[in-house]
Amino acid sequence: MYSIVLINAWALAVNFMKVAPAWLAIHVPVGFTIICGARLLVWWRARHTVPMAEAAHEALKQTNRFALILSVTLTTWALALFPYGDAHLQGNIAFFIGITGLGVIICLQQLPSAAFIAAIVINAGFVMWFSLAGVAAFAGMAVNLVLVSIALLMVVTVQFRHFAGAVSARRKLETVSRENFRLANLDSLTGLPNRRQFFTLLETAFAEAGEGRLAVGIIDLDGFKPVNDLYGHKIGDDLLVEVGRRLASLMEDNTRIARLGGDEFALTVADCPGDEQLLALGEEICKALRDPFVLMEATVQLSGSIGFAAYPEMAESAHDLYERADYALYQGKRSNRGHAVLFANSHVAEIEKEKRIEQALGTADLEHEIDVVFQPIVDILSGRTVAFEALARWTSPALGSLPPGQFIPVAERIGLIGQLTRVLLKKALVSASRWPDEVGLSFNLSTHDISTSDGAVAIVGIIMASGIDPERLDFEITETAMMYDFVQAKTAINMLKGLGCGIALDDFGTGYSSLSQLHALPLTKIKIDRSFVTDLHKNPASFKIVKSLLALSSDMGLSCVIEGVETEDELAVLKNLGGELVQGYFYSRPMPEIDIPGFLRQPVEARAAG
Ligand code: C2E
Ligand code: CA
Ligand code: CA
Numbered sequence: 001m002y003s004i005v006l007i008n009a010w011a012l013a014v015n016f017m018k019v020a021p022a023w024l025a026i027h028v029p030v031g032f033t034i035i036c037g038a039r040l041l042v043w044w045r046a047r048h049t050v051p052m053a054e055a056a057h058e059a060l061k062q063t064n065r066f067a068l069i070l071s072v073t074l075t076t077w078a079l080a081l082f083p084y085g086d087a088h089l090q091g092n093i094a095f096f097i098g099i100t101g102l103g104v105i106i107c108l109q110q111l112p113s114a115a116f117i118a119a120i121v122i123n124a125g126f127v128m129w130f131s132l133a134g135v136a137a138f139a140g141m142a143v144n145l146v147l148v149s150i151a152l153l154m155v156v157t158v159q160f161r162h163f164a165g166a167v168s169a170r171r172k173l174e175t176v177s178r179e180n181f182r183l184a185n186l187d188s189l190t191g192l193p194n195r196r197q198f199f200t201l202l203e204t205a206f207a208e209a210g211e212g213r214l215a216v217g218i219i220d221l222d223g224f225k226p227v228n229d230l231y232g233h234k235i236g237d238d239l240l241v242e243v244g245r246r247l248a249s250l251m252e253d254n255t256r257i258a259r260l261g262g263d264e265f266a267l268t269v270a271d272c273p274g275d276e277q278l279l280a281l282g283e284e285i286c287k288a289l290r291d292p293f294v295l296m297e298a299t300v301q302l303s304g305s306i307g308f309a310a311y312p313e314m315a316e317s318a319h320d321l322y323e324r325a326d327y328a329l330y331q332g333k334r335s336n337r338g339h340a341v342l343f344a345n346s347h348v349a350e351i352e353k354e355k356r357i358e359q360a361l362g363t364a365d366l367e368h369e370i371d372v373v374f375q376p377i378v379d380i381l382s383g384r385t386v387a388f389e390a391l392a393r394w395t396s397p398a399l400g401s402l403p404p405g406q407f408i409p410v411a412e413r414i415g416l417i418g419q420l421t422r423v424l425l426k427k428a429l430v431s432a433s434r435w436p437d438e439v440g441l442s443f444n445l446s447t448h449d450i451s452t453s454d455g456a457v458a459i460v461g462i463i464m465a466s467g468i469d470p471e472r473l474d475f476e477i478t479e480t481a482m483m484y485d486f487v488q489a490k491t492a493i494n495m496l497k498g499l500g501c502g503i504a505l506d507d508f509g510t511g512y513s514s515l516s517q518l519h520a521l522p523l524t525k526i527k528i529d530r531s532f533v534t535d536l537h538k539n540p541a542s543f544k545i546v547k548s549l550l551a552l553s554s555d556m557g558l559s560c561v562i563e564g565v566e567t568e569d570e571l572a573v574l575k576n577l578g579g580e581l582v583q584g585y586f587y588s589r590p591m592p593e594i595d596i597p598g599f600l601r602q603p604v605e606a607r608a609a610g
Contacts, residue, residue, distance in 0.1 A: 001103070001104055001107035001108065002036040002037075002039060002040045003040075004100065004103040004104070004107065005032070005036060005070070005074065005100060005103075005104065006029075006032065006033055006036055006037075008096055008099070008100045008103070009029050009032055009074070009077075009096075009100075010029055010033075011096075012078065012081070012092060012093065012096045013025050013026065013028075013029040015085075015092055016081050016084060016085065016089065019084045019085060019089070020081055020084040020085075024077070024080060024081060024084075025081070028077050032073075032074075032077075036070075039066065060111055063108075063111055063114050064111070064113050064114050064117060066114075067104075067108060067114035067115075067117045067118045068117050068118075068121065070104075070118070071101070071104065071117065071118040071121035071122050072121055072125075074097075074100065074122075075097060075121060075122050075125035075126070076125070078093050078096055078097050079093070079097075079125060079129050081093055082129070082133075090138075091137075094126070094138055094141050097122060097125070097126050097145075098126065098141065098144075098145045100122075101118065101119065101122035101123070101126070101145070101149065102145075102148060102149065102152060104122070105118060105119050105149065105152050105153065105156065106152065106156075108156075109155075109156040109159055109160065110160070110163065112153075112156050112157055112160045115153065115156050116153060119149045119152075119153055122149075123145060123146050123149050126142055126145055127142045127145075127146060130142045184196065185197040185200075187244075187258070187259040189237055189240055189241060189244075189259070190240060190241055190243075190244030190245075190259050191244070192244050192247075192248065192265075193257075193258040193259075194258065194259060194260075194261075195258070195259075195260045195261055197258060198258035198260060198266050198268075199318075199322075201256055201268060202216065202268055202318045202321070202322065203318050205256075205268045205270050205318075206311065206317070206318040206321070208270070209270070209311060212270065212271050212272075213271065213272040213273075213310055213311065213312070214268065214269070214270055214271075214272055214310065214311045214321070215268070215269040215272040215278055215308055215309065215310040215311070215321075215325075216266065216267070216268055216269075216308070216309055216310075216321045216322055216325040217266065217267045217278075217281075217282060217285075217306050217307065217308045217325060217340075218260070218264065218265075218266045218306065218307050218325045218326050218328075218329045219247070219264065219266065219267070219285065219289075219304050219305070219306045219329075220263060220264050220304065220305055220306075220329055220333065221243065221263035221264075221289065221302050221303070221304045222302065222303045222304060222305060222333070222337055222338060223301070223302045223303060224236070224239065224240075224262075224263035224302060225263070225485075225486065226486060227239060227300050227302070228486075229485075229486030229487060230486065230520065231297065231298055231300070234297075235295055235296075235298060235300075238295045238296065239293055239295060239302075240259075240263065242293050242295065243263075243265070243289065243293075243302075243304075244257075244259060244265070246289065246291075247265055247267075247285065247288070249288075250281075250284060250285055250288060251267070254269060254270040254271050254272070255268065255269050255270075255281075256268050266322075266325075269281070272310055275310070275342055278308055278310065278340075278342065279308070279340050279342060281340075282306040282308060282339070282340020283339065283340055285304065285306060285340070286303065286304055286305070286306060286338055286339055286340060289302055289303055289304035290302070290303050290304075290338070303337065303338035304338070305329060305332045305333050305336070305337055305338055305339060305340075305341070306329065306332070306339075306340040306341070307325045307326060307327065307328030307329025307330065307331070307340075307341050307342075307343065308325055308328055308340060308342045308343065309321050309322075309324035309325040309327075309328055309342070309343035310342075310343075314343045315343075324343040324347070325343065327343060327347055327351060328341045328342060328343040328344075329341065331347060331350070334409075353406075354410060356398075356399060357399065357402065357406060357407055357410045358410050358413075358414055360396045360398045360399050361394075361396075361407055361411060361414065361416060362414060362416070364394070364396060366419060366420060366423045367423060369395055369396060369397070370392060370393070370394050370420065370423055370424060370427075371392075371393045371394075371395070371427070371592075372390045372391065372392060372393065372424055372427045372428045372431065372593070373390075373391050373393055373590035373591055373592055373593075374388035374389065374390055374391070374428075374431070374590060374591055374592075374593065374596060375388060375389045375391060375583060375588060375589065375590040375591070376388055376583070376587055376588050376599065377389060377440075377442060377561055377581055377582070377583045378581070378582055378583065378587050379580065379581060380571070380574065380575055380579055380580055380581065380582050381575075381580070382604060383604035384604050385439060385599070385600060386438075386439065386440060386581065387439060387440030387441060387442050387472075387474065388435075388439065388440075388441060388442065388596070389442040389443075389444070389476070389583065389590075390424065390428035390431075390442065390443050390444070391404060391444070392404045392407075392408065392420070392424050392444075394407050408420075408446065411446075412446055412447065412448055415448075417446050417448045417449065418448060418449065418452075418454070418455050418458070421445065421446060421449050421455070421459070422458055422459075422462060424443075425443060425459065425462050425463075426462055426466070428441055428443055429441070429462065429463070429466035429468055430466070431593040431596070432468060432472065432473075433466065433467065433468055434593075435596065435600070436600070437469070437472070439472075439600070440472045440473065440502075441468075441472060441473055441474070442473075442474040442475075442476055442504065443473065443474070443475055443476065444475075444476045444506065445459075445475050445476065445477050447480060447489075449492075450477060450488070450489045450492035450493060451485045451488050451489055451492075452488070453488065453491070453492070455492070456492035456495050456496070457495075459492075459496070460495060460496070460499060463499060463501070469500070470496075470499040470500035470501045471500045471501070471502075473501040473502065474501065474502040474503070474504050474524070474525060475493075475496055475501055475502070475503055475504065476504045476505075476506040476527065477489075477493065477503065477504070477505060477506060478505070478506045478507050479505065479507070479508075486520075490520065490521065493521060493522060494522060497522045497524075502524040502525055503521070503522060503523050503524050503525070504523070504524065504525035504526065504527050504561065505521070505523050505525070505526045505527065506527050507527065507529040507563075508526040508527055508528050508529060509528060509529050509531075509532055509545060509549055510529045510531065523556075523558055524558060524559065525558055525559045525560065525561060526549070526553050526558055526560050526561075527560070527561045527562075527563055527583075528546060528549050528550075528560060528561070528562045528563060529563060529564070530563040530565075530584070531564075532545045532546050532549070533546065533562055533563065533564045533565055533566075533570055533574070533584070534564060534566070534570075535570075536570050536573050536574070537569045537570060537572070537573045543573070546562070546574070546577060546579075547577055550577055550578060550579060554578075559580065559581060560579070560580065560581065561581040561582065561583055562574055562579050562581065562582045562583070562584075563582075563583050563584060564584045564585075565582045565583065565584030565585075565586045565587070566584050566585045567586060568586065570584075571586055
C-alpha cells in the first residue's frame, strides 16, 4: 500500500514541480516518503513474528489512526496542488486521488475499519472539492468514485466476513486438535502420559540413547483391586490419582513416568546409572507407595512391585526392554512382592523354559497327561485323616514331569486353566467317591476359575454330576484370586457355598487380604501358609504369627489348617498352640490315588502327635 501511495504521489509531484512551489511539490512528498518509509520498515521487520493478541490489537488500532492521518494529508496535499495546474494537471489530481484511494481500500481489505476511514475521508474530500469546482466532468468523476468506492467497500466487507470466519474455524480446529492430542496422549485420570504416549517416549528415548544406558521400569500395585472392589470406583480413582502424584513427585530430569492403564505405571530412566542406583530408585518408589493413602472417605494401604530392564545389556530394542522389564515384574511379584527387581540373565533361561512349557501345554492331551495326587489333612489330636488336598501333576511327553508351580501359571496365562481345572476336578471327584464318606476332598481353584461366571457354573455342574455330597468338598482359593474381580469371585464363591461346599482361604498370611475382606467372604476355613511353619520352634517371629493367626481364625469361627509341617518339633509346638488340622511331609507327601486305601488303613495312633 505504501509503495502505491508513494509512487503515485511522486508521479503527481513530478508533474507539478515546475508549476507549484517547492514546499508543496517536493518537500511534502519527501515528508510522505520518510513517514511511509518508516512505517514500511516497521512492517517489514515484523513480517515473521506472530504478535501476542494484545500487541496485534494495538497495532491494528494504530493502523486505523494512520489510515485517517494518511488519507487526510494525502487528499489535502493533492487538492492544495489544484490551483497550480491547468485542466490536464487538474485531471491528473482527480485521477490520482480516485485511483490511489481505491488502491488504499483494496490494500486495507483485511482491516475494513481502516478501509472505511480511508474511503470516507478521500470520497468526502473529493466530492466536496469537485462539486464546488463547478466543472461537470469533475462532478461526474466524483459520482463514479463514490459508486465504485461503495461497491468496493461492500466487496471488502463480504471478503472480510469470509476471512474472519476462516480464521476462527482454523482456530477452532487448532483447539480441537490440541484437545485431541491431549486426549490421545494423556491419561485422563492422572494427567500422566498414557500407554500410547509412553511407547512414543520410549521409542524416542531409545533412539536418543546412543551409547548411553536406558532403563525401563514397570510398576504394578499390589492390593489395588480389593480397594476398588470394596470401597468403590470413586475411591479407586482417587487412589490412582494420588499414586500418580506420588510417582510424579519422585521423577527427575532423566526419568519420565506414565500410566499404562489400570493399576500399572511405567517409567523410563535415561542416562541410567548402575544397577545399584536403579534398584535404589525402585526401592524409593516402593517405599513411597507403602505409605498410607489418606483419601476423603478412607485411609488405605498398598504396595507396589517394580520390574526393571536396562539397555544395552539386557535388551536390544525398545520392545525387548519393555518385555523384559515386564518379565522382571512378573518374577518380582511371585518372589519379591513390594520391591524392585532387575531383569537377570537367569530370566532368559526361564523365559525360554516357559515358552517350551507354553508350547507343550497348548498341545497337551490333558485327559491323559494330567493327573492328580493327594496329600492328607490330618486332625492333630486324633491322627485321623479328615480330607485329602488334590494337587495337580503333569507328565509331558516332551518335557517330562513338571510341578504345578510351573505349569499352572502358564495355563492361566494362555487361557487353558478353565479346561485344566475341569479335567482335574473330574478326576479328583472320581477318586474321592471311592473313599470313606467321612474323608473330604480339598480342591484348589485358580483366579480365573472364579472370575468368570462360566467357570463357576461349569464347576457346579461337575460337582452335581459326580454324585458326591458337596458337604465333603472344600474349595481352596487364594487372596490373589480375589484381587481380580472381587464381585464376580464373591458370586462364584457364594454359589459353591450355597451348594454346601466349604471355602478355604489358601496360603493365608502371605498376601494382602485385609480383615475386612475376610469378613466380606463366606469362608469356612483358613490355611496358614507353610512359610510360617518352617522352623516355627526356633523362629519367634513365625511363632507369634502362627499364634495370632490361630487366635484370629478361632475368633472368626473358622477352622484352620496349618500347612507344611515337616518335623515332630514343629508339630509339637503347633499342638501346644492349639492347632487342630495339619498338613505336611511329616504325615505324608502327596500320594497317588492308589496309595490312599493303604494310607487310610494305617493305625491312626501312629500319626497322632505326641
Ligand atoms: P498349595 O495349594 O499351597 O499346595 C501345597 C503345596 O505344598 C504342594 O505343592 C505340596 O506338595 C507342598 N507341600 C505340602 N506339604 C509340604 C511340606 O511339608 N513341605 C514342603 N516344602 N512342601 C509341602 P505342589 O503340589 O507343588 O503345588 C504347588 C502349588 O500349585 C499349590 O500350592 C497350588 O497353589 C498349586 N496347585 C497345585 N495343584 C493345583 C490345582 O489342581 N489347581 C490349581 N489351581 N492350583 C494347583
Ligand atoms: Ca492349596
Ligand atoms: Ca497352600
